Amino acid sequence: MATNGQTVGRYLVTSVPVARSRESAGEARGRLIGQRFDDASHVFLLTEDGRLIGVVAIRDLLGAPESTPLHDIARTAEVYSVPLGADREYAATVAIHSGLSILAVCDAEGRFLGAVPARALMTILRDEHLEDLHHMVGILGKSEAARDALTAAPHRRALYRLPWLLVGMAGSAAATAMMSRFETALSAHIAVAFFIPAIVYLADSVGTQSEVVVIRGLSLTDSALLPLFAGELGTGALLGAMLGCLAFPIVWFFFSSVGLAATVGISLAVASTIATTFGFLMPWIFARLGYDAALGSGPVATVVQDTFSLLTYFVVASWLVF
């Protein structure tokens, strides 16, 4: 999971209690007293060549009888660790899955280097939350810039938000150019224009849901991606079909045109399916390129989706109305 984000190396503390698994609880307790640690909430059990084989929570160490060997009170079955170069978001995900409030960091040979303490894991979880929110709305990514985007003077905030909006504006110019090619047909059937906001809005809403599902799948859980995609595609198509079936009789009733009603209905179904596909692919592409997946749900992803929704609508209208 290589990303351009920050690695766990930045959060590593190396002064943490370590012990051999045969050592007794009493010995370990006696040895720890008087020592200075960066974090002493857990004791890491290592082999002679420094490999991590278990973790003992301090509450279990305190509570154990004098002679109990540490391996009896350690969590050994599932030793979670990450390499030094691991992305911090990935590390937080591993920590959540581990069920512990500390995360071991090992080198490529599995030798223990240190740990990311609970406090750092909490900071990472918070920062990644804020970063996702910012990326989803096209506020610049660097944490200092993002803070400025909230607290600086308005003209400075505006500068942090303008770049993605300009890219989005260029994208919406493409949508305008595309529509202008249908000028004559649209003049003759002006009612087609009335549904432009609805089609774009609904397909976008369905697609945005898929964006969140894939962001979640890529960076917040370790779901398998292909079944997630198949399921999303089905869900998007189904939602589009439901919205289309609902819209068809309503449009027919109010506009007395079965062609227009069918255009709106079919476009909703097709555009929702396409938006689901894009909603899934954009965050995935950003993640593959090493960026935060949430960037793939920002203003640029939205304008690409919108343009395809419009294209779908006009192609279907050309066939059924124009």
Next chain:
Amino acid sequence: MATNGQTVGRYLVTSVPVARSRESAGEARGRLIGQRFDDASHVFLLTEDGRLIGVVAIRDLLGAPESTPLHDIARTAEVYSVPLGADREYAATVAIHSGLSILAVCDAEGRFLGAVPARALMTILRDEHLEDLHHMVGILGKSEAARDALTAAPHRRALYRLPWLLVGMAGSAAATAMMSRFETALSAHIAVAFFIPAIVYLADSVGTQSEVVVIRGLSLTDSALLPLFAGELGTGALLGAMLGCLAFPIVWFFFSSVGLAATVGISLAVASTIATTFGFLMPWIFARLGYDAALGSGPVATVVQDTFSLLTYFVVASWLVF
């Protein structure tokens, strides 16, 4: 901060080490050994009537000389705690500000009840992140439903996402009805229709940025709201003015109509300002009603914004083009 969310009571552990502040490190260490705690990463210093006056991290307790009184190694200046009924998201925010990886819970009189351990704080931070993402795209809020919205069969996922989409669809019907009132004018000036997606899209993008700023301000940080709003309004107006000034010459050049160019430019500025206001007010209203602020950035907030953007555009067009 009363919300309909979950309270910290659910995450409370009551078996944690407590001590008097005059007790020495050596005494406290001796007393803790052999006891079973739910969490032993911190020792809470209490007065005789049970009031919280300090917190000692276990690493400081282990590292201190035998005779050092606990109040010398405690963090006393800034004792953070929350009441039992506090919302879990608020609690996580307090914990982040406290700089500790555990959060004390006290009753109304300030008497210590227990603590929310690091592991629970991490789970809360993760769950709130997922909940925000889900609420922003209109996936139903309950955690079980949200999990189902990802992993269930497509027809069940679709049902979890349909409700907000239906409300959004009703909203977009209002937009359609509003546009149909301009039928004659629009037929005569069809080029006006070409900019509908761009106006709606850009105003929406600017407004969505404000939504995230206020969600952040309301639930993730403890920023003062009024200066945030004033700053946002300025930022939104400025972004709209910049986009408008940029669009004006481009539209004039390609469509040879200064009236249309002015309509697009002015509408972008005005609609962005309105979208900023709505983007700020909607999450605030949801939070005031006791819901998650992120719900105020979902599909319903978007369709309200879109309708006002369209209305702005048509009102300006009526004045300058029609």
